[in-house]
Amino acid sequence: MSSEFEPTILAFVCNWCTYTAADLAGTSRMVQQPNLRLVRVMCTGMVDPKYIVKSLLSGADGVLVSGCHPGDCHYINGNYKARRRVKLLNEILPQFGIDRERVKLTWVGASEGNEFAETVNSFINEIRELGPMEARTMAAV
C-alpha cells in the first residue's frame, strides 16, 4: 500500500542558504528523490503560516521550511521569526488531525549540499510512511 503512494512535498527555502545548498546538491549530482517542489523565498521570515496551510489543503503531503542556521540569517533574524510561526502551526494543525510531522523546519547552510539531499530524502521517506494528507481525498476543503 505504502509503496504505491508517492508523496508531494513543497519546500520553502531561503535564497541565501538552503536554496544555495539545493543548488550545490544538484550540481554535485547527489541523489535526491523527485517528490519535492522547491519554492525559493528571500527569507524563511517571509513564509506566512497561510502559505503552509494552503499547501497542505491543496495537495501537498508535507511542507518543508528551511533557512539559514541561527546567527547566519542574511536579514539578521528572519529565521527566528519563522521558528515561532512553525511552532504556532505545530500547535494548531494537529488539533485537526494534521500530523505534526507534515510541517518541518530545518536549518541548512549554503555549503551543506549533502545535508540538503539527506534532509529531503529522509523527509520524503517519513511522509511516505505517514501516508497521504487527508485533504487529498476530501471532495470539499
Next chain:
Amino acid sequence: MATTVKIQVENNNPVVAIQGFLRGLLEDESLGGVVVPVHLFDKGIPMPTLVTDPDQLSGADPLAPAFPMNSAKLLSRLTRGQSGERIAVVMRPCEIRAFVELVKLNQGSLDDVIIVGVDCMGAYDNTDYKTFVDDRDSFEATLAFQGQHGGANETAVNGVDIAPACKSCEFPAPTNADIVIGLAGADLHDAIPVMADSARGEALLNSLGLPNMEANGRDTVLESLVKVRIEHRDAMIEATQAVTGTLSDLSEYLSSCVNCYNCRVACPVCYCKECVFNTDVFEHKPWQYMGWAKRKGSLKLPTDTIFYHLTRMAHMSMACVGCGQCSNACPNDIPVMELFRTVAARTQKSFDYVPGRSLEESPPLSVFKEDEFQDTVSHMV
C-alpha cells in the same frame, strides 16, 4: 490599599445609581465624554454611545445583559490620534482585554482614556436578548437580571440563557481597568463599591468626593463564579475537540459557513487593516475553478472556507479573549467561539501568553528569542 468609594443606591435601582456616578465623572472637568451602552429607543438593544451631555445619561444602561459588539474596536477608533479631550469608557472585562491587545498592536491608546470596568455576569447574544427582555421595560429587565445580590442571580430566563462564551468565561472581574465597579458580592439594593485600580483611577475617584466603603464578599463571589465557568469552559473544549479532530470533522463542523467573514468583522483582535481574504489574491479566474473542480470531480463553492478559518486561527488565536462576538455574528449559528477558544487554549498555553494580561507582554509573534523552541527545528542528518 486602593481607594474604594461607595455608590449609594436609592429605590433598589443600581442602574440609576451608576448613571449618577457616571454623571459625576462627566461633570469632573478632566473628562470630556463617557462611552457607555445607552438605550436610544424604548425597545431594542443598548448600543455603545459617546455621551458628552450629562442629561443624556438617563438612557445609559451599563448593567444590561446585552453585548451587541465588542467595544474595544470602537475605542480603537476613538483613540487613534488625538481628540484633545480625555474620555471615560465603561467596558466589560473581555472588552478591556481585547483593547489591551489592540494597544499593543498600536491600534489604540490608553493615554487619554479612563477605563471603567464592570464585574461581568454575562450577556445574552443579540437575538436572545430580545427574547430575554420580552415585553418588559428594558431597564426593568436589566434590574431583574442583576437581582439584589451581585453575581448570585439565575441567568436562564424566558427559555434563553447567557451566551456560551459568557458561561465559559473565566474573567468576570476586570483587569487593567482604571476604575472597577464591583458588582460581585454587593447588595445592589444598598450600595455598590467602586475601586481604584490605577494611579489615574485613584486620583479621579478621590476628586469625586464620594464616601469610602469596603467591598466585602466580592472575592468569594468571584471565586465561585470563576470555578463554575472554568468547569464549563473545560467541558466545552473537550466537546469541541471530540467533533473537530480531523480535517473532515472540521469541514463538517463548518459546513454551513457561507464565507460571509462576519466572525472576522466582529472579532476585536482580528487586527489586519486589510484582510487578505478580501484582496485580489482570492479573485480567482473562471478557468481556475474549472481546473480545481476537474482535479477531484467537484469543487465546493464558495471555495477556501477551511483555508480562511485556519488562517484566522493562525492570526488571532494568540490574542483571542473569548468574547464570543464571532458566534454572535454568525448568520448560521456555527459555534465558532467554541472552536476558536479551543484552538486558542492550546496556542496561548504553548507561548505562555494570556491576552489582555499585561501591556508589557509583547504579542508572541511580534518578538523572538535566539534560544527557544529547539523542538520545533528538525535535524534530519
